Amino acid sequence: MPQASSLPGTTDRRLAALLTLLSENATIVISGARIAREIGVSRSTVWRWVERLRELGVRVKGQQSAGYFLEKVPDILTPDLLRKRMKGKLFGKRVYHFFKTDSTNRVAMELGYAGELEGAVVLAEEQTAGRGRAGRNWHSERGAGLYVTLLLRPRLSPVQAPLLTMLAGLSAHAAIEAQTGLSAELKWPNDLLMSGRKVGGILTEMHAEPTQVRFVIIGIGINTNQEKFPADISATATSLRRESGRTHSRLELLVRLLTEFESDYNRFLREGSSYVVKRFEAASYFANGKRVRVETGHETYFGTTAGLTSEGLLRVKREDGETTTVIAGDVTEAR
Numbered sequence: 355m356p357q358a359s360s361l362p363g364t365t366d367r368r369l370a371a372l373l374t375l376l377s378e379n380a381t382i383v384i385s386g387a388r389i390a391r392e393i394g395v396s397r398s399t400v401w402r403w404v405e406r407l408r409e410l411g412v413r414v415k416g417q418q419s420a421g422y423f424l425e426k427v428p429d430i431l432t433p434d435l436l437r438k439r440m441k442g443k444l445f446g447k448r449v450y451h452f453f454k455t456d457s458t459n460r461v462a463m464e465l466g467y468a469g470e471l472e473g474a475v476v477l478a479e480e481q482t483a484g485r486g487r488a489g490r491n492w493h494s495e496r497g498a499g500l501y502v503t504l505l506l507r508p509r510l511s512p513v514q515a516p517l518l519t520m521l522a523g524l525s526a527h528a529a530i531e532a533q534t535g536l537s538a539e540l541k542w543p544n545d546l547l548m549s550g551r552k553v554g555g556i557l558t559e560m561h562a563e564p565t566q567v568r569f570v571i572i573g574i575g576i577n578t579n580q581e582k583f584p585a586d587i588s589a590t591a592t593s594l595r596r597e598s599g600r601t602h603s604r605l606e607l608l609v610r611l612l613t614e615f616e617s618d619y620n621r622f623l624r625e626g627s628s629y630v631v632k633r634f635e636a637a638s639y640f641a642n643g644k645r646v647r648v649e650t651g652h653e654t655y656f657g658t659t660a661g662l663t664s665e666g667l668l669r670v671k672r673e674d675g676e677t678t679t680v681i682a683g684d685v686t687e688a689r
């Protein structure tokens with residue numbers, strides 16, 4: 355099994371400890387000698403790492419001779435901080451943190467093949483090739499959004515895996531609403547919208563035998579503190595900050611999301627798919643009575659949503675009166 359701190363590119367455990375030490379003593383000057391002692395590295399390493407943190411956008415003030423302090427506690431998702439908040443929980447035991455990686459889904463997939471345990475969490479401050487659905491790219495500006503992937507090893511058949519995506523959608527929906535106090539829309543199967551614009555999305559990937567899932571990874575992206583977006587998505591994307599007019603702690607949001615997901619996941623394993631389907635139908639404005647346009651790749655048609663099947667697939671009553679089940683494809687609201 356991989357070592358949580360030895361995977362190439364993960365944040366060095368001692369670098370994270372430096373950040374935690376500075377964060378817990380924010381605005382207090384700590385001497386380089388004390389830092390070196392507490393985290394077990396030389397003073398010159400402390401100096402090099404402080405430079406590194408500065409390059410990564412952390413506002414560390416002071417100098418080698420006088421000591422260092424943080425002007426402001428940075429909103430960085432260090433494993434130590436997360437572990438502390440998720441004590442005794444499944445998601446919080448094995449945390450992989452990257453300042454920069456290509457995609458947390460790519461990393462989690464690799465960990466899955468290497469035998470990593472259920473409950474591992476992969477986090478990045480920035481993704482250079484964040485993956486979206488349908489081969490799209492997921493815009494992943496440094497420090498502005500939540501980019502997280504969870505590794506699960508449920509005893510399920512592959513056909514039940516989409517229910518996990520829906521479960522993650524429900525958890526993200528609840529976390530966003532609790533964090534902002536505003537309402538968000540949950541679109542089948544997993545888009546999160548605010549004011550009709552996309553604020554979050556989920557990309558599930560898995561490795562399975564015909565009748566048994568080996569592992570599933572659930573990648574969740576939530577636009578949190580972005581002020582603006584690149585031109586190609588600026589008309590369709592939004593962030594919690596843009597909607598609520600204030601910035602949000604990504605750590606708080608993440609803790610809400612993981613706590614919510616853990617309790618939902620356990621209920622799903624106990625109670626089965628009906629729990630997810632019932633909750634989704636209750637939370638999603640989209641699941642019933644919405645006029646939609648469905649694009650399957652083979653055809654495009656219009657109809658009205660008519661609830662979910664027991665596997666969580668969307669029923670659509672077509673204009674010709676026939677009711678179909680949407681397995682894959684893009685479903686959008688038709689006006």
Ligand code: BTN
Binds near residue numbers: 484492
């Ligand atoms: C979508 O297109 O709606 C799904 C977006 C999923 C983005 C997240 S960000 C964290 C994880 N890592 C990835 O590369 N993608 C997912």
